[in-house]
Amino acid sequence: MEEPIGVETTPGGEPDEKSRIRSLQAGSEEAFDSLIAEYTAPVFRLAYRILNDRADAADAVQEVFLKVFRNIGEFQGDSSLKTWIYRITVNTAANQNRWWRRHKEQEYSLDAPQPGDNDSYFVPVDQAQNPFESLLSRETQEMVRTAMASLPDCFRTVLVLREMESLSYEEIAEILHISLGTVKSRLARARQALKSELESLIESGPARFPVWNPAE
8 A cells, every 4th residue: 555645845844845735636635735725825815816706616626626727637737736826716717707697686695795804805814914905994995996897807817916916927827828928018018997887986975095005
């Protein structure tokens, strides 16, 4: 009887990527448990920021890890494990958005964000904020949430990955399967579209929004 393949660690105590992948592909329950424990919060956060619905994001998390379990044997290591999982998450959320637009009627669940619950869109599960989020008050967070929701999926996704998840252009290119030049071009267009949406919201109401100049 073969012994299960354990996950080696780096000198810093982090799981060694290649060792972890081997363990996952060998069917190690311990490796899968560790992966789920590490990525549940980031996957939920990413899905929620794209879908803007807690119940849908929770459903997406389950589907993402089911896809990881089913497809890990085919993973070739041509990207990092994180990038691969984020790519699955983005695709799952995009499919869910398309299904929602075709089929889903408006509904509210007990755990879904209610009107006025305007901070949950931005505050990650671990309560840590990135620099973009820390600049925003609760009122402006709600305005940005509204503006983001009105953007095309491709613009909202690239903004979430760059401005909220703080991923590099290279990581975004791998996740979205597009070129580096396309990432930069799409991000510039997305920022302009968001700026236009925010200006429109400001003009239609008394709320004030501070000038936002996202870093290039």
